[in-house]
Amino acid sequence: MxxxxxxxxxxxxxxxxxxxxxxxxxxxxxxxxxxxxxxxxxxxxxxxxxxxxxxxxxxxxxxxxxxxxRPRLPAPLEQAPTRRPSLHAFSSARAELTAELLAAMADPALVPLGSGWPSADHFPVAAFRRLTSRLLRGPAPGPWTRFSPPRGDPELRRLVARRYRARGMDVGPDDVLVTTGAMEALALALRVLVKPGDVVAVECPAFFGVLDAARSAGARVVELPAEPAGGPDPAALAAACRRHAVRAAVLAPTFANPAGSLMDEARKAAWREALGAEGVALIEDDVYGELAWDGRRHAPLCAPRGRDEPPAILVGSFSKTLLPGGRVGYAIAPSPWIDALADLKSITTLAAAPLAQALAAGLVGDGAYDRHLRRLRPRLQAEVGTMRALVARHFPPGTRVSDPRGGYFLWVELPAGGADGLALFHAAARHGIGVAPGCLFSLGGGLDRFVRLNAALAGDLEPAVRTLGRLAAAPAARASGA
CATH class of the missing domain: 1.10.10.10 (Winged helix-like DNA-binding domain superfamily/Winged helix DNA-binding domain)
Known part of the structure; x- marks a missing residue:
């Protein structure tokens, strides 16, 4: 006692x-x-x-x-910012803003809260050096003096297939195409599945790269409102199909960028049923699928389909989890769709870089990747928790923040009366801070008071978040000139 x-x-x-x-x-x-x-x-x-x-x-x-x-927690996001599926057009002003954001991401003078990848200290640099040294000392020139096979390094394709089999997909090496990042895989998938003028359904908010890839394919976009925690409701697809001839849907069921939403198994089953019933092809963005903080390996939404069923293509990448500079992505699909993707790649980039593929295959094959993920996941969880606490401490009352279970982004809704996301983007840049304005993650508006923040960064981020909070509290007119 x-x-x-x-x-x-x-x-x-x-x-x-x-x-x-x-x-x-x-x-x-x-x-x-x-x-x-x-x-x-x-x-x-x-x-x-x-x-x-x-x-x-x-x-x-x-x-x-x-x-x-325990950090003081911010208010959670309450509901989807858009109410019903709607068809939207692209604008030149949005393209200019996207270019401005990408330039800001590359600016080393800015605190990169708006960037799309973790800082360098999150990656296994020592393992990179060891493996690169071993490749350099190898007896044969290997990846330095040859092209990759058009479909990618056979060993890497085998390893990718093995990882997805462990997550419940019936996939083999012949179903995998190695690409130059997930963006190439996404662009190829859209070009294979849709013709100019076809309608593509995307969740709202959606990664701005999805919207740009749809524009490049000549598609029109209908936006499906997504719930902050669970993503879009499949009933929204049926509603969209009643008004438009939807050809394909692009969905990110596992830690979607920017909101971090995660579909549960019941919702994924309902989506599979809805896609089949409406005859809509699926492109699944699985870039963040390995980043569940609890280590769970969530089953993809994609499932093998027969020739008479709408196709399903999964796109993924090692760029956000292992090798940002390598730009090693992949597409997974059954024949004949994987063949069509490979044919299109052969007349664009031909093949991915052999050295980057060799690095990825070596790190995945010897277990270094899994060891790295076991260290990375709890770190990301702690960093996102810290960032949520900083936002709660320094942003104005009424701010709402996503509450993800994986990945490293926070989706922040600013209160009415202060700066909107675009005003904050410009004001923050003048103070040496980068953020991603919410208006880029939709074509139809409704996200003007949102910003995306990256929590996976080195160093003390509190001064930058404190400055953002002060700028966010300023009336929009004053923030624009702050």
């Missing part, structure tokens, strides 16, 4: 400090060894005190990093 009393006494003392603001939201508690010295307690007693604080919701454990006071 004495030990029980002591751990409660320690916990009560720490709780009073938290409630008084002495240890603030997001701040770390003393280490267990420090607590032992401070309170003259054993390690087990100190741990019991911290576990009690965790059980009553005051603190949370960090992966291999001790405990911290």
């Amino acid at each position: 004495a030990t029980g009393f002591k751990y409660r006494r320690i916990a009560d003392h720490l709780a009073r400090g938290i409630q008084a603001g002495i240890t603030g939201p997001g701040e770390r508690l003393p280490s267990l060894r420090e607590a032992c010295r401070t309170y003259g307690a054993s390690l087990m007693t100190a741990l019991a005190a911290y576990r009690h604080l965790e059980a009553i919701g005051l603190v949370e454990a960090l992966p291999r990093s001790g405990f911290r006071v």
